[in-house]
Amino acid sequence: MAYIIAGWSVFVLLIWIPVEYAHAAFCFNNYDLGIYGQALTLLSLKNLNPYLSTRDIRLFNDHFDPILFLVAPLKAVVEPSLLAIRIEMSSIVLASLAPIWLWLNRLISKFQMSAVFFVILFSPMTLMAAFYPSHPGTWALAPLAWLLASIYARKDRLAITMLLLLLLCKEEFPILGGLLGVVLILQKRQRLGFWISTISVAWSFAVFFLRPIFLGKSDYYTSAMMAAHGVTGVGTGTWLFPLLELLFCIFMPLLILRANKNFGFNRLKRDSWLMVCLPLVFLLLAIRIVGGYWGNHRAAPLAVLAAFMLMGTNDHMSKYRRTRRLLFFAVLLALVVPFLELGSRTWRDRPFKKHCPSSPERIDALNAVVNYLGVVGAESVLAGGNIVPHLVRIPGIAQIGATKADNFRFFVVEKGEYRNTWPISAGEMKQIEDDWRKRPGVSVLRDDQHVLLIENSSE
Numbered sequence: 001m002a003y004i005i006a007g008w009s010v011f012v013l014l015i016w017i018p019v020e021y022a023h024a025a026f027c028f029n030n031y032d033l034g035i036y037g038q039a040l041t042l043l044s045l046k047n048l049n050p051y052l053s054t055r056d057i058r059l060f061n062d063h064f065d066p067i068l069f070l071v072a073p074l075k076a077v078v079e080p081s082l083l084a085i086r087i088e089m090s091s092i093v094l095a096s097l098a099p100i101w102l103w104l105n106r107l108i109s110k111f112q113m114s115a116v117f118f119v120i121l122f123s124p125m126t127l128m129a130a131f132y133p134s135h136p137g138t139w140a141l142a143p144l145a146w147l148l149a150s151i152y153a154r155k156d157r158l159a160i161t162m163l164l165l166l167l168l169c170k171e172e173f174p175i176l177g178g179l180l181g182v183v184l185i186l187q188k189r190q191r192l193g194f195w196i197s198t199i200s201v202a203w204s205f206a207v208f209f210l211r212p213i214f215l216g217k218s219d220y221y222t223s224a225m226m227a228a229h230g231v232t233g234v235g236t237g238t239w240l241f242p243l244l245e246l247l248f249c250i251f252m253p254l255l256i257l258r259a260n261k262n263f264g265f266n267r268l269k270r271d272s273w274l275m276v277c278l279p280l281v282f283l284l285l286a287i288r289i290v291g292g293y294w295g296n297h298r299a300a301p302l303a304v305l306a307a308f309m310l311m312g313t314n315d316h317m318s319k320y321r322r323t324r325r326l327l328f329f330a331v332l333l334a335l336v337v338p339f340l341e342l343g344s345r346t347w348r349d350r351p352f353k354k355h356c357p358s359s360p361e362r363i364d365a366l367n368a369v370v371n372y373l374g375v376v377g378a379e380s381v382l383a384g385g386n387i388v389p390h391l392v393r394i395p396g397i398a399q400i401g402a403t404k405a406d407n408f409r410f411f412v413v414e415k416g417e418y419r420n421t422w423p424i425s426a427g428e429m430k431q432i433e434d435d436w437r438k439r440p441g442v443s444v445l446r447d448d449q450h451v452l453l454i455e456n457s458s459e
Contacts, residue, residue: 014343015339015343017346018346019130019131022346022353023085023389026366026387026390027386029388029389029422030054031399033389038054039059040071040075041080043059056405061218062218063137064170064218065136065169071087081134087139088130088133092120092141092142094141098120098145098148098149099113099145100113101153102153107152112310112311116308116311118329120141122336122339123306125250125303127339128295128299129296129300136168136169137301138297140166141303141304143165143166144162145307147163147166148277156192159196167199167203172287176284177199180280181194181196183279183280243288258274258309362416365450369387369453373391378394378409381410382398382403382411383412383413385402385420408456411452411456439456443457
């Protein structure tokens with residue numbers, strides 16, 4: 001088990017801790033860390049669908065992710081945006097436990113366990129999401145992995161429990177569950193398939209038909225899917241190459257370990273477990289292509305499916321030749337190296353990204369502004385995207401360039417050559433700064449090489 005401990009240690013040292021350091025260095029944008037940080041801040045039994053000023057929308061009128069209710073109480077002990085990161089990292093680690101459980105129950109070989117373990121933990125799809133925190137779509141890795149493991153182990157009650165947790169994470173998972181139920185029914189597991197299908201269909205009805213009736217239209221994500229922007233854009237280089245890279249990361253480990261000279265459709269049909277996973281992979285890929293989004297948290301569930309495809313009821317990887325195993329780990333390492341290099345920058349005293357140099361003066365200046373706004377009880381702040389996640393407890397916090405509102409009491413933005421101005425250009429950001437400076441009745445509270453803070457006393 002030494003390599004399991006080593007795998008977790010590498011994940012903590014080169015992924016988890018560097019992401020927390022990057023958060024402290026104001027590296028992450030409001031999308032999605034600030035959005036879900038504010039959601040955790042505001043969500044309660046008295047405020048079931050809070051308005052998110054970080055995105056100009058009510059929480060459940062975009063994604064439907066009530067898993068947040070289970071996490072929100074922890075905001076009393078951990079700052080909300082940092083809490084979102086820790087839940088995300090914990091979910092990835094918990095997902096990697098599922099193949100170990102299968103191995104301990106003697107349901108898969110030791111090599112199968114290690115292959116699934118390392119793909120879950122270090123797949124590029126997992127790490128893309130981990131380095132772009134935080135979203136319940138990534139939190140779903142744990143229940144998805146345990147759902148698949150419990151189905152493989154024929155633990156039906158555990159499978160239903162994991163399905164329910166998975167459905168809480170995002171509105172695409174009841175569609176996945178519906179297909180999974182049908183596949184299980186076709187494989188003569190009618191009882192489990194019936195319950196998974198029934199629960200998924202009922203959840204889909206609640207999410208897609210009842211939710212708009214009671215909460216209003218769900219315009220953002222649903223509209224993007226209905227418009228099918230990805231179908232028209234998939235042939236362009238901007239979208240095609242990331243998609244091809246994603247396909248490579250999903251299927252290359254499978255081809256290395258499972259390819260056989262006698263491979264064919266009839267043999268594929270006999271491999272019942274692969275026939276469980278493949279339809280789910282293709283369904284999630286179809287959803288990604290239709291919506292035109294296949295990076296970051298959107299790719300994360302595919303990491304779990306790519307990992308579990310490596311198990312096979314008719315194909316024991318313990319019999320594979322050593323060269324094939326070595327090739328598998330060599331390819332996985334090659335795919336992971338860029339992410340490990342990014343994580344190693346924390347320990348090499350190099351900036352995580354060029355837009356967030358880790359100079360103490362810069363971080364102290366940003367923290368001083370954040371603390372000041374908290375002390376004065378600011379309630380209406382327009383801030384740069386990388387500052388928003390640290391201000392989610394402030395009512396009315398909004399991101400420059402991502403809100404239609406204009407009546408703010410405070411304006412705060414990071415300065416510097418490499419600052420991140422997304423979603424607007426550097427020129428547009430400069431124009432907004434100049435407009436604020438020229439407003440009547442404003443006071444420049446801080447204007448140094450790191451931060452600009454302006455107060456509009458007329459608001």
